[in-house]
Amino acid sequence: MSSIAAYYAGKNVLITGATGFMGKVLLEKLLRSCPEVKAIYILVRPKAGQSTQERTADMIKCKLFDQVGEDCPDFEEKIIPVSAELTQPHLAISPDDAKRLLSCINIVFHCAATVRFDEPLKYALQLNVMATQQLLVLARQMQYLEAFIHISTAYANCNRRYIEEIIYPPPVEPKKLIDSVEWMDESIIQEITPKLIGDRPNTYTYTKALAEYVVQQESSNMNIGIIRPSIVGASWQEPFPGWIDNFNGPSGLFIAAGKGILRTMRATNDAVADLIPVDVVVNLTLAAGWYTAVHRPKTTLVYNCTTGGINPFHWGEIEYHVVSSFKRNPLEQAFRRPNANITSNYLINQYWITVSHKAPALVYDFYLKLTGRKPRMMRIFNRLHKSMLLLEYFSSQSWEWTSDNVNMLMGQLSPEDRRVRTFHRALLS
Numbered sequence: 001m002s003s004i005a006a007y008y009a010g011k012n013v014l015i016t017g018a019t020g021f022m023g024k025v026l027l028e029k030l031l032r033s034c035p036e037v038k039a040i041y042i043l044v045r046p047k048a049g050q051s052t053q054e055r056t057a058d059m060i061k062c063k064l065f066d067q068v069g070e071d072c073p074d075f076e077e078k079i080i081p082v083s084a085e086l087t088q089p090h091l092a093i094s095p096d097d098a099k100r101l102l103s104c105i106n107i108v109f110h111c112a113a114t115v116r117f118d119e120p121l122k123y124a125l126q127l128n129v130m131a132t133q134q135l136l137v138l139a140r141q142m143q144y145l146e147a148f149i150h151i152s153t154a155y156a157n158c159n160r161r162y163i164e165e166i167i168y169p170p171p172v173e174p175k176k177l178i179d180s181v182e183w184m185d186e187s188i189i190q191e192i193t194p195k196l197i198g199d200r201p202n203t204y205t206y207t208k209a210l211a212e213y214v215v216q217q218e219s220s221n222m223n224i225g226i227i228r229p230s231i232v233g234a235s236w237q238e239p240f241p242g243w244i245d246n247f248n249g250p251s252g253l254f255i256a257a258g259k260g261i262l263r264t265m266r267a268t269n270d271a272v273a274d275l276i277p278v279d280v281v282v283n284l285t286l287a288a289g290w291y292t293a294v295h296r297p298k299t300t301l302v303y304n305c306t307t308g309g310i311n312p313f314h315w316g317e318i319e320y321h322v323v324s325s326f327k328r329n330p331l332e333q334a335f336r337r338p339n340a341n342i343t344s345n346y347l348i349n350q351y352w353i354t355v356s357h358k359a360p361a362l363v364y365d366f367y368l369k370l371t372g373r374k375p376r377m378m379r380i381f382n383r384l385h386k387s388m389l390l391l392e393y394f395s396s397q398s399w400e401w402t403s404d405n406v407n408m409l410m411g412q413l414s415p416e417d418r419r420v421r422t423f424h425r426a427l428l429s
């Protein structure tokens with residue numbers, strides 16, 4: 001058994017955001033690669049009329065869990081859903097559940113967040129900052145806690161071009177901001193948000209930066225690690241290649257391109273597209289949990305989980321890969337043959353939007369109307385163009401992240417663990 005798997009044996013783990021994209025992969029990898037783990041408690045909110053238990057039962061039916069179902073048929077018994085709502089006081093965890101968590105949890109992985117770029121600031125603060133504070137309060141009371149791993153983002157400090165594995169001073173003292181927005185009318189907050197977020201592009205990156213500072217300030221005597229993934233995409237190897245369950249980041253645009261809908265996008269061709277597979281991020285996250293608990297670093301270590309410094313890929317290369325990939329694996333019911341044009345020139349992009357997006361959409365909607373059907377193409381393009389405007393900030397420039405802590409962590413792994421948990425040069429080159 002690898003030393004990381006041996007560490008997690010007999011441990012009780014708490015995961016927030018386990019129903020999310022990364023949380024699911026983390027849950028699955030922990031179950032499959034650390035079969036002796038004692039229990040994994042997952043905070044799951046009731047949603048869309050489904051209870052916490054029903055959501056969890058549905059979740060583990062998804063294809064992602066097929067392999068672990070074969071390897072460890074009783075894996076479901078190790079998953080303990082706990083009802084929670086992270087924007088509520090005490091995370092809406094019942095006293096009995098809280099008591100149980102305090103008495104047994106050894107490692108916490110905090111993945112839950114809102115990742116929407118257009119999230120109203122008050123909600124983003126509630127979920128990404130205040131819920132993190134609340135979770136830290138809970139974690140501080142856990143009698144047997146050995147590590148608390150917070151999932152941040154490589155873009156928390158995207159207002160800097162060179163980002164080190166350190167926690168930077170926050171744009172504002174979180175408590176002051178939280179106290180202010182508590183009494184402010186939503187419309188006032190909306191109005192001052194652009195001034196508050198300053199040189200950050202959205203409330204997501206702004207609140208993730210605040211959360212890192214909160215984690216550092218409220219860590220007291222806990223062993224804490226912070227993981228900063230860049231743009232997380234589909235799985236590379238595990239549990240099988242190509243698994244993803246959302247349209248976030250470039251994923252939705254790749255699908256839109258594969259359907260022949262999206263044909264032009266504004267991006268800087270030689271800007272680094274720092275994409276990283278979700279299983280690689282999860283491997284690093286589990287390794288960081290092990291290292292934090294076993295080696296107990298004196299300070300909170302930050303891990304920039306990025307690829308641009310190791311094996312850079314560029315947005316300009318996307319055109320070729322989009323066209324060739326969808327030629328090999330065409331999507332069903334495509335609107336048109338996929339084609340891709342990436343340009344940094346605003347006017348050229350506007351020309352192609354008119355010629356390749358708006359004109360065909362108008363013609364097709366007119367045809368739908370003529371044939372008695374509801375027009376829909378223009379609405380789809382409008383949504384896509386909104387997404388693209390919000391994503392352009394990230395595709396029009398490059399960042400440089402240091403990775404000393406990631407390199408150090410890789411160096412600490414046994415040969416067996418390096419084989420099982422690739423997250424480094426060997427993988428990315």
Ligand SMILES: CCCCCCCCCCCCCCCCCCCC(=O)SCCNC(=O)CCNC(=O)[C@H](O)C(C)(C)COP(=O)(O)OP(=O)(O)OC[C@H]1O[C@@H](n2cnc3c(N)ncnc32)[C@H](O)[C@@H]1OP(=O)(O)O
Nearest residue numbers: 115116117153247248249250252253263264340341387394
């Ligand atoms: C010419 C060919 C080009 C080929 C592709 C080129 C790509 C290059 C550029 C890509 C740059 C990507 C940079 C990503 C940077 C991420 C950096 C940070 C990463 C992180 O730390 S966390 C992840 C970041 N968060 C996100 O990525 C979320 C971003 N999305 C949003 O905030 C919202 O979706 C958005 C954009 C505000 C739109 O909101 P809204 O209009 O309310 O739409 P919904 O989100 O409700 O979605 C409605 C509907 O559409 C589906 N959907 C959502 N996004 C996309 C998309 N990008 N493409 C296609 N479809 C999308 C969504 O699933 C919903 O469907 P329903 O059926 O549920 O209604």
Ligand SMILES: NC(=O)C1=CN([C@@H]2O[C@H](COP(=O)(O)OP(=O)(O)OC[C@H]3O[C@@H](n4cnc5c(N)ncnc54)[C@H](OP(=O)(O)O)[C@@H]3O)[C@@H](O)[C@H]2O)C=CC1
Nearest residue numbers: 017018019020021022085086111112113153229230231232
């Ligand atoms: N995806 C990416 O490219 C990157 C992600 N990250 C970080 O990774 C983490 C996970 O991201 P990702 O998996 O993509 O996000 P998802 O949106 O897929 O998942 C978010 C998770 O948070 C949970 N959640 C949201 N709101 C609440 C709430 N009020 N109460 C309880 N749970 C809640 C969701 O639960 P529910 O199912 O109930 O909605 C879901 O499990 C985040 O911290 C994000 O910042 C960092 C860099 C890149």
